[in-house]
Amino acid sequence: MLKLFNSLTRTLEEFVPIEPGKVRMYCCGPTVYNFQHIGNFRTFVFEDILLRTLKYNGFDVKYIMNITDVGHLTSDEDTGEDKVEKSAKEQGRSVWDVTKFYTEVFLRDVELLNITPPEMYTKATEYMNEQIAMVKCLEDRGFTYRTSDGIYFDTAKFPDYPKLARLDIEGMKEGARIEFSEEKRSITDFALWKFSPKDEKRQMEWDSPWGVGFPGWHIECSAMSTALLGNHFDIHCGGIDHLPVHHTNELAQSEACTGEKYVNYWLHGEFLNMGDEKMAKSTGNFITLQTLIDKGYSPMDYRYFLLMAHYRKKLKFSFEALDSAKSGYRNLLSKINTLRKPKQDSASDKQVYEEMKSKFLNAVNEDMNMPVAMSVLWEAVRNEKLSAEDRLKLAFDFDRVLGLRLDQALPEQVESAPDEVVRMADERLEAKRAKDFARADKLRQEIKDLGFEVLDSKDGYTLRKSD
Numbered sequence: 001m002l003k004l005f006n007s008l009t010r011t012l013e014e015f016v017p018i019e020p021g022k023v024r025m026y027c028c029g030p031t032v033y034n035f036q037h038i039g040n041f042r043t044f045v046f047e048d049i050l051l052r053t054l055k056y057n058g059f060d061v062k063y064i065m066n067i068t069d070v071g072h073l074t075s076d077e078d079t080g081e082d083k084v085e086k087s088a089k090e091q092g093r094s095v096w097d098v099t100k101f102y103t104e105v106f107l108r109d110v111e112l113l114n115i116t117p118p119e120m121y122t123k124a125t126e127y128m129n130e131q132i133a134m135v136k137c138l139e140d141r142g143f144t145y146r147t148s149d150g151i152y153f154d155t156a157k158f159p160d161y162p163k164l165a166r167l168d169i170e171g172m173k174e175g176a177r178i179e180f181s182e183e184k185r186s187i188t189d190f191a192l193w194k195f196s197p198k199d200e201k202r203q204m205e206w207d208s209p210w211g212v213g214f215p216g217w218h219i220e221c222s223a224m225s226t227a228l229l230g231n232h233f234d235i236h237c238g239g240i241d242h243l244p245v246h247h248t249n250e251l252a253q254s255e256a257c258t259g260e261k262y263v264n265y266w267l268h269g270e271f272l273n274m275g276d277e278k279m280a281k282s283t284g285n286f287i288t289l290q291t292l293i294d295k296g297y298s299p300m301d302y303r304y305f306l307l308m309a310h311y312r313k314k315l316k317f318s319f320e321a322l323d324s325a326k327s328g329y330r331n332l333l334s335k336i337n338t339l340r341k342p343k344q345d346s347a348s349d350k351q352v353y354e355e356m357k358s359k360f361l362n363a364v365n366e367d368m369n370m371p372v373a374m375s376v377l378w379e380a381v382r383n384e385k386l387s388a389e390d391r392l393k394l395a396f397d398f399d400r401v402l403g404l405r406l407d408q409a410l411p412e413q414v415e416s417a418p419d420e421v422v423r424m425a426d427e428r429l430e431a432k433r434a435k436d437f438a439r440a441d442k443l444r445q446e447i448k449d450l451g452f453e454v455l456d457s458k459d460g461y462t463l464r465k466s467d
Contacts, residue, residue, distance in 0.1 A: 002053070006266060008266045218250050231262070236263040349385040
């Protein structure tokens with residue numbers, strides 16, 4: 001029985017899909033105005049583990065993720081510049097070039113981290129008609145009002161507004177230290193459609209029934225998710241920072257428009273902190289995946305690091321902790337490689353084999369308890385009551401959820417080459433996956449200079465001493 005922690009009820013619940021055997025899931029994706037940092041990817045990896053867990057349990061999953069390429073302002077209070085437009089100005093590039101570049105980098109990092117892509121990535125700019133239609137729906141139902149800068153959702157007309165984040169709206173009003181537009185009726189009201197500034201032409205703007213402008217950030221997810229998954233679907237995911245504003249607004253506008261329940265299960269991943277502060281692009285306090293690669297870490301080292309903590313627990317990043325994860329991952333690959341060597345093997349205890357499978361399933365089904373699942377993996381590969389073949393079967397089966405590319409570990413790469421050569425070969429493999437062929441060729445030559453030859457294979461590579 002799969003149990004998930006539902007942010008809506010604040011309880012661990014048995015997962016029961018709307019349609020037996022099938023799951024419809026939507027996750028909030030990146031805003032493509034800058035590089036995604038490793039804190040963002042903690043959320044994306046948690047969502048990947050969820051997807052893999054659902055599939056491991058036999059569910060057929062229809063999974064959608066959005067790409068925000070317009071409408072996300074620098075402030076959650078519907079003020080400031082559009083993040084994409086601001087980035088384009090700073091770089092002296094078009095918004096279309098900026099979003100294309102950062103989308104491609106994001107997709108490359110997704111591949112490097114072995115994150116399963118969704119059935120569809122949806123871009124906000126490609127669903128403008130759907131967003132305008134939803135704003136019109138809310139207007140027709142009496143949930144909107146107009147100000148000098150846009151069309152706003154009147155949260156007072158939706159009594160259930162605080163239910164997801166359990167907001168104390170009166171307390172927010174009393175304790176507010178930020179000034180919001182005098183035209184907003186409540187501090188929680190939010191923009192559905194923003195008018196283009198009168199004194200400036202935006203690069204991204206569209207005609208609408210209310211005038212030229214662009215959609216608010218929140219409306220895109222409601223419009224795209226309902227268009228592709230229906231008015232009522234199973235799971236909605238995102239980072240914990242989406243809970244009090246973005247997802248609260250999404251829920252309100254969706255249910256106000258359709259008159260139906262929007263989502264059954266809301267799941268949120270916790271922050272990755274740098275020191276005591278969350279990793280954030282707004283403060284410059286962040287590290288990219290490429291930074292880790294440049295420092296000699298594999299993306300799988302980082303994924304292993306993330307799997308050692310529960311997704312709902314804050315996680316503090318340090319290079320010391322990443323070094324420990326790197327060592328753990330290398331030891332795991334080494335163990336896998338040892339098991340792959342031909343040997344005389346005793347028969348397995350089939351009861352122990354089934355117990356290992358059951359323990360792993362129980363761990364992942366208990367709200368994706370990856371630290372426990374990882375301990376079961378280690379227990380399985382070390383268990384001498386099992387044959388090497390069965391230990392490998394278990395490891396590769398568990399890796400359907402863990403996503404650590406354990407099937408790509410080959411005995412030659414660890415057994416016959418120094419650690420430095422293996423590290424360089426790992427870097428070369430990641431460079432190839434990132435399509436950085438110049439770097440891959442350079443690393444091949446450096447490996448050759450050290451007396452080894454790297455041979456590419458379908459699953460990864462092997463190393464052998466040069467003749």
